[in-house]
Amino acid sequence: MAFAVPPPDYHLARPAVDAFGGYHGVKYRGALPTTFDVTRQVMSTIQCGKTTYHLRQPAQGYFTRTTDDSGGGEFLVEGLPRPITGTGRRPQEAHREWKRQFHATFQRLFVMRPFEMEDADRRVWTAIETMVDVERYRADQPLIVRQIGMVCRARPYPLAVKWEDGTKERVYLERMPGEFATYKAGQPFEAVIHRHPVTHKIMSVEYIKRISQMAIKTTESDDLWNSVPTSAALPDADWD
Amino acid sequence: MNLNKPPIVEMWVEFLFEPNPNGLVEPALEFIKGFGDQYQKVEIAREDTLEFRQYSPTELPKVVGRTTAISHFRASDVEGTRWLHLTPNHLVCNFLRLGERYPGFANLSQDAVEKLKKYVEQCQPVKIRHAAIHYVDVVDVPITGKNEIQLADYFTLGLDLPTDPFGNQLSYLIRTAVKPTDGTGLLEIQLQNESLAPGGAAFRFRLDWHKFCPYDGEIDPDKISADLKLAHESVMRSFRAVFTERTWKLFEPKD
Incomplete structure (x- = not known):
């Protein structure tokens, strides 16, 4: 059996089992403790500035290095396609950049009707809708x-x-x-x-x-109304 | 084991304690502050516990008490390569490789044991439950021609299903615990695929190694240091055994 490149609409979302503990309220229960893994982060919300996106269930993000030894890497979230990727030299930088990418992508697609989306957009939006409670986001907008x-x-x-x-x-x-x-x-x-x-x-x-x-x-509004010039003030005239 | 392109991206040394029953936050905070010149950024995770009481059957319960406990300190250097975790019963020292060379096990282990000594002095845990070392390796397997590979050509650890009726594998996660024949503690291994490497030129696999040194007694830093070295050597033997020759060449071994 071969291991193959997945099709573009396949975005694996494994259960989020590891976390930096109390930050997200998700406790590790498995046999392989990765709670202390600084490259991984479990998110129950995504916060970008004043905007909060609540996730349907915790999602796992991870920082992965570039292929060369120049340093830096990418922050990706399982379940979301690669166009939403944050890059940075450090995990925190890449995570911040990822949040901006996510925020920009969400806002761009949120206002689009399905028929306006390209195939690639539709794939991304489907993945976002699977992960984010879009109805709650809509209801939270003041x-x-x-x-x-x-x-x-x-x-x-x-x-x-x-x-x-x-x-x-x-x-x-x-x-x-x-x-x-x-x-x-x-x-x-x-x-x-x-x-x-x-x-x-x-x-x-x-x-x-x-x-x-x-x-x-009321008296002031009447005065204002009455002060507007009307045709009554124009001299009599005809087209000839 | 000298490699020009070692796959290691992260390593940590972890100590699990029976915490001091009178343990307070102040000694832990002092411990973290003691490394202020090395770890400039400190994050704190809290856990709030709320107490509710129902005063009337017709009203919602009211919050009558709240206690806050610090569950996790995490400190890091400016570069983000060295990290220190402190929970009520854990002390963990991480190294994250961000382009620079891997400083080697001896260096990182010694650094962790020095912190252990200071932790014992300041926080006075009752005893140690275990020490452990954790490695994270990332292996990029180049994609050629058919956009598919045989995992058995690259890893000896695996699950190979028949092509009929399963077809191709698109994702992979296998986790196992083993008891090595060399008499050292349990080793847990996890192999999984990640997204394709940047540029889509390679399949990317992540390997986690978690090796335990079990204890149940007083803390002897010299013994722990020696045991960590043995544990590291045991992991290195397993590390070599999990890759095929084809994968090993990707790491460009020095003779």
């Missing part, structure tokens, strides 16, 4: 909204705001930029808010700015 509101309760620090549409909401300083803690009752502000896609609760507030007044008043 709604980013710009809102205008006013602090309506601030004793001893801002506790609640009233938004432009009249709704009131409890706010927590931990989720607000530091400056918000100095706002007094009645202070209007605008904010860029990350809200949970299902509950619409505030997850975090990325940006906040004091404004002079909360919203335009």
Whole structure:
């Protein structure tokens, strides 16, 4: 029986049995302890900046050297095809680069419809979907909204705001930029808010700015409307 | 055993202890700090244990207690070639080959035993359970012509299924434990394929060797050092025996 080059759609994912212990909560239970192997890493999530990808089950990544003795190598993850590869002189460098490669590939393919994908893209996306809980990722993406509101309760620090549409909401300083803690009752502000896609609760507030007044008043909006020039102000004329 | 292209990429020496029942984190931290000039990066893994209590049948249980324990220190040098692991019952010294030459077993073993002495002095474990050496080899077998090879042409360790009805093998992982005839401790061997080597020009195989020196008593660094040497020599004999002549030539042996 021969050992052969696998077809392009074959991506072996062996069970992740070794780990750098407590980092990932996966404990080695086999007979051959590789817990202390610094070239291997078991991942239950992939974190790139503020983006987290939750895996359906722990995946095993490994650093493998280049074929020559120039040093350095590649970081690969079992179950994912070679286009997603991190290179670096040290395992950590290669792992960081791998995460960027994965993140870029995921984001590129995530927004594509199946008919838009080339065969190679489809193979990669199938492997990613097998590994990553894509539905959870979709559900975790916050709604980013710009809102205008006013602090309506601030004793001893801002506790609640009233938004432009009249709704009131409890706010927590931990989720607000530091400056918000100095706002007094009645202070209007605008904010860029990350809200949970299902509950619409505030997850975090990325940006906040004091404004002079909360919203335009009815009389002001009428004045503005009336100040717009109309055809009534034009002189009488005809085409001839 | 002199090779121009030795397949070794990683090696570690591992000690398993019966830990000091009064063992605290501070001595372990002091031990790590003592090698601050050698290992500049330190990572710490914690394990949190939460205690829940149900106060009311209509409400979810509440967290009433939390204890945090450090489960793993991992330190490394800037280059990432030397590593030190410390868990409540393990001390492990790794070498990772990143282009430079393999410094040799004697050098790495001596370094590990020196750390063992210092560990015993500072952390005072009750006794040692085992010492072990672990080697990781990566073997690249060039792909020629038909995009397939016969594993038996390269490894004496293997499983060869009949082509009919199985066809070709696409992946491979075999793990075995053996009791060598030379009277030394158990040897565990694992052979597996990895992704094709960069460029797709070679099949890549990874071999893990884990050799035990079992103990159950007080810690005698001189004896442990001698036993590690015997264990290394035993692994080297098995190392030669697992490869065929064809594979051996890939390592360019010196006469």
